[in-house]
Amino acid sequence: MSDFFVQFLNGVTIAMTIYLIASGLSLVFGVLGVLNFAHGSLYMYGSFLLFTLMRSVFHSPDSFWIGLLVVPLLVALLGAALEVGFLRFIYRADPLYQLLLTYGLVLILSDVVKLIWGAENQSVSRPPGFNGSVAIFGQLFPSYSIFILLPCGVVTMIGLYVFLNRTRLGRIIRAATQDREMIGALGINVRLLYTGVFALGAWLGGLGGVIAAPMGAIYPGMDLDIIIDAFIVVVIGGLGSLAGTVLGALIFGLLRSFGILFVPQFETLFIFILMAIVLVVRPQGLLGQHVTSGH
């Protein structure tokens, strides 16, 4: 039983990390109709900006908390700039051309990272007090994942839910996922809305980057590693559906952790097989609504 629980908790930890990234991807797709390849790059910028903040600006592990507040905002600014500078001009084109445009941004952003931060692996320390581990059912868990990663994931989840369902702006955004033209006809500034949603998506990506940074290496190329995983999660859950993203992330995380237990080596393969099965049987994803034409 305890083994099972340990793997379960592991899975949930993985799920939370990937959820933070995939939720932004899904949100942007839902509203803008763009599958944003560059979302992984925003995640990477979150990690690298945190690295700079902690190593070069404040020189102290305590500054993780400042980073947690500031860095996602910086990444959101970067996202807004990308939307205003590039994506805005191409909404009318085929969605796949938009996908290609964001892929061009991936290429550009990844080399800019190498030019600024170099090609080496970097790392940041965990915030003081969260370096150790806690024992749960006699198994040691890093206290960082239990006390920071999980709460952050849950808070973001609830926050997004409340924002989208209980606030006026959230309702507008949800309406935009249903019918963009109608929203414009009702007098909403759609351009601003798109920029805002893209910035929010970038904020989530940056937050994911900040939270993931102390748990592993920070390196150029982490953008490509994460984006495919995020694609899997949103496709399984349903492109554009936030509840689906939660479910997709949980399935992804649990398949990873239990897969390592039962079929080591092949767990990644199973995830892709699941993605293919979902796409074949239910293209809109487990919790997605109809496949919108043109996407």
Place this chain on the structure above:
Amino acid sequence: MNTSQTTLTVPRQVTVSTRAAGGDKTTWVFVAALVLLYWVPEAILYMGWAKFWITLLAEVFIWGLFAVAFNLLMGYTGMISFGQAAYLGIGGYTAGLLLKKISGFPFALGLTAAPVSGALAALIIGYFCIRLTHTYFAMLTLAFSMIVYYTVFKWYDFTGGDNGLIGIPVPHWVQDPTFANYYKFVLVVTLVGVYLLWRIVNSPFGKTLTAIRENPDRASFVGINVKRYQLYAFIVAGAFSGLAGALFMINERSVYPELIFWTRSTQVLLMSILGGVYTFFGPIVGAFMLQLMDADITKDYPQIWQLFLGSMLVLILYGLPGGIMGFIQARDIASTDDAATRVRKAMGEFNRKFWYFFAAMLFFTGFFRILQAPDTWVTTVLLTAAQAAVGVLLCAWMLRQLNTFAPVWRIVFLLFPLLPLGLHIALSTPLSGLMIIVLWAVFIYSYLWQDEIREAFSQPHRAALATTPGA
């Protein structure tokens, strides 16, 4: 054509003019290409250039075949696959495994097995993929290619896993020290492959695919089984991708899982976009451009290659959605225009695009020279400025003469690119710059040898047209 429902911002005339130019003439282009390119290794060895160019060119040919096969899906049928490398890998691994595991397995049979296995895999995978469209299609092809990738990557006993499959026996005649034989072998196989694809896209089958791309609903109304044709296109693309995979294998005498990784699928996508997806030869041009620029840049500046590539992609998507070949072939002529208007419009376009090519050539040669020799950037800037000054005067004067429609100027213009070409070979500028000049020549030929323009040049009284110089 005007009622096309797809929203790609690409001039549709492109496809029309490609078709119009088809027929037997292109067969001779293939023969000419074979004869000309066949002796390139000898030329390179004779000139004492680096042998590395021989293998690089062979690699470009393979990429070209792969890109044309991919473009059968993207450009002709309108399905953007993000997992085309799967069939490349399956072809390469099939040929490699057969040759390595069964001793004495005939080389020719191993090579034939590659397209067959590629087609079979495409049949199975395509059966599921063609049910989806757009982003979902792209995601499913991606998923399947990753399934293939991880299967190969993890199945150590059979495929060698991430160590790859090394030391695959290939006949002695393809592994000569200068790679000249290998080059010729690749040249012949890729040219035959591309020629077959050319015949396919110009057959009724190919036209049906284009009809499906333009409007799947209408295609099905006239009785075309859309899904079945899409599956056929998928299989054909898979077969030729498999063949390209086997060729990649022969070069290294080994295969690695990287052959199947998704970034390779995006690379072939980039080539197609760069060269132009709505033209048959566009992807080959894209393959040349990408590989030559790669060779020019990554030699000294590997850290900015992706930055450069990404910027090119963004520029192409905004500025030239039809790619380079699309830019060359696009005409803004309406079907209602009379002959005089057509000529005037075409000449206006010619003038405008001529200057674009001139600017692109200056940029490319200047940029790549600075990259190659950053210390002498002052000289390069001065040289480029001088080139620009002389070029602007010369080209402006020449274009004015051209607009008088004196027949001799058409010939002068066709020979004109020889001047910058010779200059660049003499100054030993990077290959990417030469590439632009070659494209410039292609552009000049494709405009000035159109029927209407030829007629205008041959009839003196049309000189009245010349009253509209410039764009």
